[in-house]
Amino acid sequence: MTEIATRDEQQTVATTNNNLPDVQPTAGTTALVAWAQEANLAYDMATKLAATSFVPQSLRGKPGDIAAAILAGSELGLKPMATLKSIDVIQGTPALRAHAMRGIVQAKGHQIELVESRPDYCQMRGRRKGEEKWQTVEWDTARATLLGLLNKAEWKKQPKTMLVARATGELCRLIASDALHGMPYVSEELSDTITVGGHDFTTKAPLTVAAITAPSPAPEPIPDAPVIDVQADADDTTDALWDNTPAGASSDWPAVTQPGGEA
Numbered sequence: 029m030t031e032i033a034t035r036d037e038q039q040t041v042a043t044t045n046n047n048l049p050d051v052q053p054t055a056g057t058t059a060l061v062a063w064a065q066e067a068n069l070a071y072d073m074a075t076k077l078a079a080t081s082f083v084p085q086s087l088r089g090k091p092g093d094i095a096a097a098i099l100a101g102s103e104l105g106l107k108p109m110a111t112l113k114s115i116d117v118i119q120g121t122p123a124l125r126a127h128a129m130r131g132i133v134q135a136k137g138h139q140i141e142l143v144e145s146r147p148d149y150c151q152m153r154g155r156r157k158g159e160e161k162w163q164t165v166e167w168d169t170a171r172a173t174l175l176g177l178l179n180k181a182e183w184k185k186q187p188k189t190m191l192v193a194r195a196t197g198e199l200c201r202l203i204a205s206d207a208l209h210g211m212p213y214v215s216e217e218l219s220d221t222i223t224v225g226g227h228d229f230t231t232k233a234p235l236t237v238a239a240i241t242a243p244s245p246a247p248e249p250i251p252d253a254p255v256i257d258v259q260a261d262a263d264d265t266t267d268a269l270w271d272n273t274p275a276g277a278s279s280d281w282p283a284v285t286q287p288g289g290e291a
Contacts (some may be wrong), residue, residue: 029126037051038108053091061255066099066102067095067099070095070102070108071091071095071207073095073098073108074091074092074094074098075091076096077091077094077112078090078091078094082100082109082112083112084112084113084116086116086117086118087112087117093117094112096122097111097115097117097122098111098112100115100122100209100211101114101115102224103209104124104132104207104209104211105118105132105135106132113128114127114128115128115136115211116215116218118215118218118219119218121213121218121220122211123211123213123214123215123217123218124208124211124213124214124215125214125216126193126196126197126214126215126216127194129196129200129208130196130200131205132200132207132208133154133200133204133207133208136157136204136207137157137158138154138156138157138204138207139154139155139157140152140153140196140199140200140203140205141153141154141186142192143164145191145192146188147169147187147188147191148168148169148187148190148191149166149167149168149169149191150166150167150168150188150191150194150195151165151166151195152164152165152192152195152196152199153165153199154199154200154202154203154204155203156203156204163199163202163203165195165198165199165202166195167191167194167195167198169187169191172187172190172191172194175189175220177220180220182219183220190216190220192195193214193216193217194214194216194217197212197213197214197216197217200212204238234276
């Protein structure tokens with residue numbers, strides 16, 4: 029090949045390359061790669077935790093579901109071990125426990141107050157951070173009767189607690205739905221409404237009124253060997269619900285492809 033021909037070929041290649049778009053990684057792509065890496069780390073963590081007593085019965089032995097819960101909790105500002113004590117998966121739908129939803133909303137600077145609580149009536153109020161106007165939510169047995177709730181086991185046992193849980197969920201959605209990131213229901217609401225094969229999945233309320241309305245503790249760093257204040261009532265709630273739930277689909281976690289083609 030002559031020198032002139034070689035020079036012409038190099039110019040052709042250079043011209044062709046100049047016509048190609050200059051592809052740069054976007055912020056969305058970078059965020060997706062970071063999320064994929066976080067998902068792999070969450071799954072590794074979930075695999076190690078899956079058989080431990082720190083994991084609720086509904087998630088035990090299901091690393092895929094545990095990893096998903098950890099990722100969802102991360103978006104809500106919860107650390108992994110706190111997530112496992114704050115999120116229930118009821119018939120495939122994740123839901124926050126009432127105390128956890130309240131804590132998340134308060135952590136964003138919004139205010140929630142229990143005004144009055146009786147076995148037949150509950151009033152709560154709240155307001156967004158920086159606003160002066162309070163929003164008020166009321167729940168009473170007449171309202172619960174219209175929804176067919178009073179014939180359920182836990183409404184008969186703990187009507188006061190269930191009214192507070194219902195008011196908590198409604199108020200948090202009203203003043204701070206943006207803080208909940210697609211997880212707008214408290215576990216108590218879903219357990220009130222789930223029915224499968226004619227069986228009504230009612231369950232013991234995971235908390236007392238005092239626990240739901242107690243001041244949220246300051247977040248603590250997770251040590252190498254976490255020490256968790258296990259809420260026995262909350263664990264019993266999840267156990268009772270899932271002991272009666274038909275076997276679901278496989279919870280195998282899908283492989284996440286890393287840049288370069290390796291799973």
